[in-house]
Amino acid sequence: MSFDGTWKVDRSDNYEKFLEKMGVDEEKRKLAAHDNMKLKIKQNGKQFSVHESSVFRTIDINFTVTELLQYSLADGLELVGAWKLNGDIMEGEFTRKDNKKVLKTTREIVGGELVQTFSYEEVKAKRIFVRE
Numbered sequence: 570m571s572f573d574g575t576w577k578v579d580r581s582d583n584y585e586k587f588l589e590k591m592g593v594d595e596e597k598r599k600l601a602a603h604d605n606m607k608l609k610i611k612q613n614g615k616q617f618s619v620h621e622s623s624v625f626r627t628i629d630i631n632f633t634v635t636e637l638l639q640y641s642l643a644d645g646l647e648l649v650g651a652w653k654l655n656g657d658i659m660e661g662e663f664t665r666k667d668n669k670k671v672l673k674t675t676r677e678i679v680g681g682e683l684v685q686t687f688s689y690e691e692v693k694a695k696r697i698f699v700r701e
């Protein structure tokens with residue numbers, strides 16, 4: 570199943586607790602709960618381009634699976650890591666540059682929705698995106 574397309578966040582599960590564990594302050598957590606996140610994804614084999622837009626910012630990220638990628642969160646926190654493909658599932662493992670702790674994330678198409686999971690320090694969350 571292809572990730573290609575424009576996806577908008579529809580609902581989240583435990584996302585605020587995850588952000589809290591990540592150290593995001595309360596004001597930004599409240600905003601993040603209604604961030605209108607959209608991901609426009611294009612895949613060409615192992616190469617991906619992602620156009621991310623939300624109330625916080627709009628950025629373009631290009632990466633090749635398994636190759637190291639630098640990614641800055643909206644509050645400036647920097648991550649380095651890589652996505653890999655495990656069958657139809659994208660699996661990402663990213664290390665925070667500030668404290669060396671690992672954030673894991675996956676993307677998978679489930680029933681026509683894009684489900685992104687997050688895991689950091691035993692706290693797990695999910696965001697579910699629908700096609701725009």
Ligand SMILES: CCCCCCCCCCCCCC(=O)O
Pocket residue numbers: 588591593619621630640642648661663672674687
């Ligand atoms: C505090 C907010 C946490 C959000 C965590 C996002 C983790 C994403 C990891 C890397 C994303 C690379 C670009 C992409 O594929 O969209």
